[in-house]
Amino acid sequence: MGYYLDWATDGAGWPNRQASRFVEAAGMRWHVQVMGDGPPLLLLHGTGASTHSWRDVMPKLAQHFTVIAPDLPGHAFTIRPTPESLSLPGMAAAVARLLQALKVEPVRAAGHSAGAAVMVRMAVERLFAPRDLVSFNGAFFPVSGMAGQFFSPLARAFANASLIQKVFARMADRKAVERLLRDTGSNIDAEGVSLYQRLFSNEGHVAGALGMMAAWDLHWVPQDLRNLPLPLTLVWASNDRTIAPAKAAEAARLTRQPRLIEMKGLGHLAHEEDPATAAAIIAAPERFALR
Template identity: 55%
Template sequence: MTRRPDWVHDGRDWPNRIASQFVPAGGIVWHVQVMGEGPAVLLLHGTGAATHSWARLLPLLARSFTVIAPDLPGHGFTESPSEDGFTLPGMAARVAALLDALGHRPGFTVGHSAGAAVLARMALDGLLVPRSIVSLNGALVPIRNGPGDVPWFSGLARFMVTLPVVPWVLSWQAADRATVERLLAGTGSTIPPEQVALYTRLLRKPSHVAAALAMMAAWDLRTLAGDLPRLAVPLILVVGSNDRTVPPGDAERVRALVPAARIVSLPGLGHLAHEERPDLAAALIEEAALAPADR
């Protein structure tokens, strides 16, 4: 088992491979996919995923937009940053550096789960001023009685990150595809078998697992939640009613902090709603991107 995903082998049949490029920015080399023409749209995946999460959505959006979708630091085929690069502000700054290197300033942004938190941090820190943020089951506030709300959790995650054997053990467990299938089923989503295979491929790589652990160890959603009332960018909260990762009710907690936020429910879909129904996700994103600026 190799530690990092290898583009020649592990990326041999990567979804939308023709759109892939490798770009140095922010002290690391990124794997990023750029596809289509028109207004720029930035897609940021969540913890433990990579660009494969947009496999079927990206081509739909590319019919009308220039779509920019990177693997976040340490995830997929993007290099791992220094320790501060896994914090929420650190990751936001590095995504901004990537956009500078690409010469793009996307007017529209879409973030899944933790990706939505990165976009909110970028907007709050003045690193990006999009016309809107579409949050797909976004992890924007600490989950009550969950990792972001339990003080010892981040300490436990930090401890696990310091033990080199932990990512190897977890990736070894992922060698059993049934283990990954159970993990994904726990999100409340049913995704195509080819997507399950790609998650399995990545989770078998210790560096990918280590990056997910590092994010969980370094992130501070309490500070983000405290800053959300200052968010001046229109926020659209797309919520899968069957999400078992981020409680659907958390959207109301976010709207209490950002009263102008709009909630859109996707009945019967789970945390990976955009992988279950990319057509619905594309329609929502296109509606948000093409809406009048003063809506």
């Protein structure tokens, strides 16, 4: 396996491979999947993931939408990210340039974890103009206390240390990946575990994920929520061990037009655990909202 994932070999058997294409935008070669026929709908994955996290959601949404799901900069098959593209504003601008290259204007966007913060920043900066947004376990707030003081500098150090990246990639055996995924509060299927293992075993993907963590500053995202000019549906999972479920209510208090939806008994990767419900929520969030 090379530094970056290779589509011909590492991409063999990739979920929804027939929907994949490669696009040049913002100084990078993007892997993006486009599926279906109807109003454009954008899906953004979280840190360390890829298009595979929407693998079972996309076909269901494609019955009603033209679904667009990219690998974010530095993740999976979107390679050679620029340093600025790994920050929150830089990633938002890069995704906007990808949409321009694809000549699509999404009517709705859904994002998981860090992907939710990207789409909110895009909307606040008027980089796109969907009707509304749907967040799954959105990463909208900085890690507080001692953990925040420790992990952010640690990520910056690791992101600049090629030896650490190699060690991380080599340590990603199946048991380690299963343990990491369980620690999110989620129980995903064997295919999902194998796909995450494929990603975490690649040095380029690990470098992209660590670089994203190192470059992000979430301290201004609460202000983004206050300035958000359109409705935001906040989907939270009751067993999420990565982002406290209470953070969804906190985000709702900051947002002018919030909806709240609970996915009971699921963890941080709720959209992978229950893709049918996740797709139904994305298609018609108003039907599920608690308020």
